[in-house]
Amino acid sequence: MTKLRRKTKWYWMRAFPLLVLIMSFVFLTCKGREKKQTEAQTSEIIQPQKWWEKLPRPIYASLERIQVSQDWYEVYQLTEGTYAIYEPFQFEEAISYLVFGKDRGVVIDTGTGIGDLIRVIKELTALPVSVINTHSHWDHIGNNHQFQEIACYNHPACVDKLLDGVSHSRLERSIQGDSIWKPLPQDFNADSWEIPSVEPTVLLEDGDVIDLGARTLEVIYTPGHSPGSICLLDKINRLLFSGDTFFPGPLYAYSEDVDIDEYIASCGRCLQKNFGRRRRIQAGWRHPSLLF
Numbered sequence: 001m002t003k004l005r006r007k008t009k010w011y012w013m014r015a016f017p018l019l020v021l022i023m024s025f026v027f028l029t030c031k032g033r034e035k036k037q038t039e040a041q042t043s044e045i046i047q048p049q050k051w052w053e054k055l056p057r058p059i060y061a062s063l064e065r066i067q068v069s070q071d072w073y074e075v076y077q078l079t080e081g082t083y084a085i086y087e088p089f090q091f092e093e094a095i096s097y098l099v100f101g102k103d104r105g106v107v108i109d110t111g112t113g114i115g116d117l118i119r120v121i122k123e124l125t126a127l128p129v130s131v132i133n134t135h136s137h138w139d140h141i142g143n144n145h146q147f148q149e150i151a152c153y154n155h156p157a158c159v160d161k162l163l164d165g166v167s168h169s170r171l172e173r174s175i176q177g178d179s180i181w182k183p184l185p186q187d188f189n190a191d192s193w194e195i196p197s198v199e200p201t202v203l204l205e206d207g208d209v210i211d212l213g214a215r216t217l218e219v220i221y222t223p224g225h226s227p228g229s230i231c232l233l234d235k236i237n238r239l240l241f242s243g244d245t246f247f248p249g250p251l252y253a254y255s256e257d258v259d260i261d262e263y264i265a266s267c268g269r270c271l272q273k274n275f276g277r278r279r280r281i282q283a284g285w286r287h288p289s290l291l292f
Contacts, residue, residue, distance in 0.1 A: 090114060
């Protein structure tokens with residue numbers, strides 16, 4: 001009996017390290033699978049597979065579509081002198097806004113840079129048009145280089161991003177895989193695509209008023225989504241051009257320049273602005289007109 005116990009003990013002493021090794025392998029394998037599953041779930045939230053199956057988004061059926069010469073864009077008239085220029089074929093679904101008064105116009109954000117935005121602008125108005133960037137993320141500054149006058153908020157992070165431009169290596173994944181679901185424009189060079197450096201010609205401050213001629217836009221500083229984010233308020237027409245501060249979709253708060261506390265405070269500031277009932281938000285992606 002004693003010999004049997006000694007032998008059993010000897011087997012356990014020899015087998016125990018192997019058992020620990022096997023259990024560790026099983027644990028790490030399970031953790032690895034759990035991590036991959038979590039990463040897959042996160043990726044699905046950030047960019048759902050076959051996201052285009054939800055298109056067209058219902059809001060567009062209620063808007064007047066304006067025909068333009070480029071298939072890459074869909075253009076919709078929201079009010080007199082207000083157009084949404086929509087890019088539905090790339091995941092960001094970027095929306096630029098052409099807004100003009102009697103004397104001049106502005107394009108609020110310039111999209112991804114895949115299409116020829118200035119050509120569309122010239123088909124919609126003969127007035128001089130300059131750029132206002134709501135912030136400096138790539139899908140809002142892509143065609144800045146096509147314009148002579150560019151305004152952004154007076155914040156170093158915003159200015160620096162415009163000066164830096166965006167390299168091809170950072171952009172190329174945005175036209176690969178599920179990021180794109182329609183052919184790119186024939187004159188677009190996917191192999192060399194980049195967003196050129198530009199220097200802003202106007203630096204905006206909170207409370208600035210931009211006069212377009214019988215129409216004005218008030219600058220509201222709204223940091224949070226990025227340090228230099230702004231909204232633009234057309235008080236007379238009860239329109240708030242919100243960039244990525246307000247939009248119908250998940251809040252992407254994983255980027256290194258996001259500040260949630262500032263974002264919450266900025267939302268509160270916008271909601272405190274009194275510009276009547278039946279107010280509309282013109283978001284920077286997906287949906288061009290939301291009542292709030």
